[in-house]
Amino acid sequence: MALLQLSEPGESPDPHQQRLAVGIDLGTTNSLVATIRHAVPECLAGDGCGIILPSVVRYQKDGSTIVGQAALAAQTIDPRNTIASVKRLMGRGLADADAGMRGRYDLVDTGDMVRINTVAGQRTPVEVSSEILRVLRERAEASLGDELVGAVITVPAYFDDAQRQATKDAARLAGLNVLRLLNEPTAAAIAYGLDEGAEGIYAVYDLGGGTFDFSILRLSRGVFEVMATSGDSSLGGDDFDEALAAWLHKKASGVDLDCSKSRALLVEARRVKEALTLSAECVARVPVAADGIKDVTITLGEFHELTQALVERTLQPVRKALRDAALKVADIQAVVLVGGATRMPHVRSAVAKMFGREPYTDIDPDKVVAIGAAIQANVLAGNRRPGEDWLLLDVIPLSLGLEMMGGLTEKIIPRNSTIPVSKAQDFTTYKDGQSAMAIHVVQGERELVQDCRSLARFELRGIPPMPAGGARIRVTFQVDADGLLSVSAREQTTGVESHVTVKPSYGLSDDEITGMLKAGFEHAAEDMQARALREQQVEAERLIEAARQALIEDAGLLSSNEQAGIEAAIKRLGELNLGNDHLAIKAGIDALSASTGELAARRMDKAIRQALTGNRIDALPL
Amino acid sequence: MQEYFSLFGLPERFAIDPAQLEVAYRNVQAQVHPDRFAHRPEAERRVAMQWATLANEAFRTLKNPLARARYLLSRRGVEIDAERNNGMSHAFLMQQMEWRESVEEAADDAEALQRLERDLARDERVMLDDVKHAIDEEVDLVQASELVRRLMFMEKLRREIDEALALLEN
Ligand SMILES: Nc1ncnc2c1ncn2[C@@H]1O[C@H](COP(=O)(O)OP(=O)(O)OP(=O)(O)O)[C@@H](O)[C@H]1O
Ligand SMILES: [Mg+2]
Numbered sequence: 001m002a003l004l005q006l007s008e009p010g011e012s013p014d015p016h017q018q019r020l021a022v023g024i025d026l027g028t029t030n031s032l033v034a035t036i037r038h039a040v041p042e043c044l045a046g047d048g049c050g051i052i053l054p055s056v057v058r059y060q061k062d063g064s065t066i067v068g069q070a071a072l073a074a075q076t077i078d079p080r081n082t083i084a085s086v087k088r089l090m091g092r093g094l095a096d097a098d099a100g101m102r103g104r105y106d107l108v109d110t111g112d113m114v115r116i117n118t119v120a121g122q123r124t125p126v127e128v129s130s131e132i133l134r135v136l137r138e139r140a141e142a143s144l145g146d147e148l149v150g151a152v153i154t155v156p157a158y159f160d161d162a163q164r165q166a167t168k169d170a171a172r173l174a175g176l177n178v179l180r181l182l183n184e185p186t187a188a189a190i191a192y193g194l195d196e197g198a199e200g201i202y203a204v205y206d207l208g209g210g211t212f213d214f215s216i217l218r219l220s221r222g223v224f225e226v227m228a229t230s231g232d233s234s235l236g237g238d239d240f241d242e243a244l245a246a247w248l249h250k251k252a253s254g255v256d257l258d259c260s261k262s263r264a265l266l267v268e269a270r271r272v273k274e275a276l277t278l279s280a281e282c283v284a285r286v287p288v289a290a291d292g293i294k295d296v297t298i299t300l301g302e303f304h305e306l307t308q309a310l311v312e313r314t315l316q317p318v319r320k321a322l323r324d325a326a327l328k329v330a331d332i333q334a335v336v337l338v339g340g341a342t343r344m345p346h347v348r349s350a351v352a353k354m355f356g357r358e359p360y361t362d363i364d365p366d367k368v369v370a371i372g373a374a375i376q377a378n379v380l381a382g383n384r385r386p387g388e389d390w391l392l393l394d395v396i397p398l399s400l401g402l403e404m405m406g407g408l409t410e411k412i413i414p415r416n417s418t419i420p421v422s423k424a425q426d427f428t429t430y431k432d433g434q435s436a437m438a439i440h441v442v443q444g445e446r447e448l449v450q451d452c453r454s455l456a457r458f459e460l461r462g463i464p465p466m467p468a469g470g471a472r473i474r475v476t477f478q479v480d481a482d483g484l485l486s487v488s489a490r491e492q493t494t495g496v497e498s499h500v501t502v503k504p505s506y507g508l509s510d511d512e513i514t515g516m517l518k519a520g521f522e523h524a525a526e527d528m529q530a531r532a533l534r535e536q537q538v539e540a541e542r543l544i545e546a547a548r549q550a551l552i553e554d555a556g557l558l559s560s561n562e563q564a565g566i567e568a569a570i571k572r573l574g575e576l577n578l579g580n581d582h583l584a585i586k587a588g589i590d591a592l593s594a595s596t597g598e599l600a601a602r603r604m605d606k607a608i609r610q611a612l613t614g615n616r617i618d619a620l621p622l
Numbered sequence: 623m624q625e626y627f628s629l630f631g632l633p634e635r636f637a638i639d640p641a642q643l644e645v646a647y648r649n650v651q652a653q654v655h656p657d658r659f660a661h662r663p664e665a666e667r668r669v670a671m672q673w674a675t676l677a678n679e680a681f682r683t684l685k686n687p688l689a690r691a692r693y694l695l696s697r698r699g700v701e702i703d704a705e706r707n708n709g710m711s712h713a714f715l716m717q718q719m720e721w722r723e724s725v726e727e728a729a730d731d732a733e734a735l736q737r738l739e740r741d742l743a744r745d746e747r748v749m750l751d752d753v754k755h756a757i758d759e760e761v762d763l764v765q766a767s768e769l770v771r772r773l774m775f776m777e778k779l780r781r782e783i784d785e786a787l788a789l790l791e792n
Contacts, residue, residue: 149661150660150661179661180660320788323787379657380657380660382660382661389652391651391655391657393651417678417682418682419678420671420674420675421675421679422679480671481657481674600663600666601665601668604665604670605673608669611653612629
């Protein structure tokens, strides 16, 4: 990477000062945070509890929250306000929310993102998730002794755009700088591949509490290349619990239970399910009406029989991914199992049978995703060590497209395209004088729009009057390295433009996030202000220095206007930096960054061109 | 717009060494991928994303022989319209119909479908060889585009067979 040493003076990472970054596995059931300390990945433990934080949030009347083990324990006494498995609601409207979740909580239909009624008021799944992330951020900061530069948050590979966007919003709301959203099976592959120095084609079968992912990766000479991914973002251990709970309930009484008892039943079902992994038989203590408990004995065979269909459901995506990657079972060198639900013997044997070999379970399936995320976070934060030269090439899990006339889907970017990826397609008007065009962005594989997930709708307005078929409207899809989509539309002959980042229908708007963050900061202590001031001053100095340097080195890339603009911004920030208003300094920093942004982009582009030219000469056979 | 072959330092020809293409692609991604710039200012991250996007598109295009042929033809001013099939020989149009019928007949016979797929793939290989000849040696762009148009049809048919097979599998 010597060719791309773009570091401005004072910004090159000091080798003795590692920039603190973490990886977070935000699970349906369990969440973890990990980091790299002294070159070793490590999951961080909380104060007085282990490394695993149960993904459960309990809301209280005064608006405060309890997160983790204590909330998990409160499930049966306060079931409505104690939210578990919130990940199953991320990026969902009420209509497509999981049935189990609908029964357990008081969900509110708001037209777009579903909300949950609690004693503390309505909460979005994004807010609930952010509570979990906040606890993990605080845990990391306490344990590492400083603020974080950023975090890599993992998401199920099969998460669609709305679910990814919701996750990113939750992280921002928790005060985290998101370095990257990373697919969970890919994270596992990184942890695994770097640990074992593996080469070849690997499959990752990840059955967690709420989601199922299956990814096929090729590992070769330091490149992790995802060949295909598929899954089911609402299939996991939770479904086994529900199936077992229904069975136990029928055996015991079949009489309707109140809210708290049915939650107790679910908790018991999970206990029994996990116990059956170790023993061939188990006595379930099944709650029945009033204060009763009825003992029901269940054998491993019975459990397998009643959940075999769920195991079968995981094999369909497995076949699909193999087909998409144009591979046969025999081409897969090894299958790695990830996720707590893969501890179940019938899951293991189904995988073993499908692939004709025993799957790998060497790395702790609870930790492997967080560790992979931490390794990635460390590198993204700029702590790449000499020789640490691996690269990750991931894909989008579901095709992205547009609604066409007659409610048909037109695929623009097919699933399993390597990201970042962009595609443009031209459309035209179908009526004389048509002045607007509605653009409906969808995700999924089905022919009919109604069977796909609607991501966003927007309208290109102001098309000048032209006969039908006269306009050239170019719609461009860009998917970034997080797998997040933005869409723009532009009338080619007149340049009328419209742009959306695909988020409004299921995420939070930027304003909402800023508002929520502000509300949080208002309660912050004074010393935080002092710290913020110090930080902004240092940042301002660094930026001024870098901008001056750039003006000297790259004056040729700038018009005299641009040069004058940057000089003015430097002067203004210099003045602000003498004062002690950290918000004003921040504004000055933003202004200078904005005025140098174009220069930075051109410098970068120039540097890349030079680097690639050097590269080409090396690569050409002589 | 950056030209694809030169991005990878390869000669602009249909005949390509897939291993060399792959190495070149990885080299480029290693330099431009956004993961290398995640800690850098927004402007640099944006430029990195654009380059990485371009590298992915270039690789996808050059890796696939049919896409590569279309790209080479479009560089030479020959755009191929997928929708029209005028100018196709009568014999090929007849053949198309026969293939379609065979696929429909075999719709629930996995073995027959696989056999059809193998036959198609074999024919495609032969035709791609002709494409190589027409573009790299003879420079007969008319013939090349006729072949490409047939190949596009055959690729579409093969996708349909794949879908039928997928349905059978589940
Ligand atoms: N011994 C066991 N036997 C059976 N199931 C188990 C066992 N241990 C854990 N599980 C199940 O694994 C699930 C949790 O797995 P994990 O922690 O990997 O999920 P997660 O990462 O929180 O969820 P996801 O990845 O789907 O978002 C729960 O359903 C739990 O009951
Ligand atoms: Mg998980």
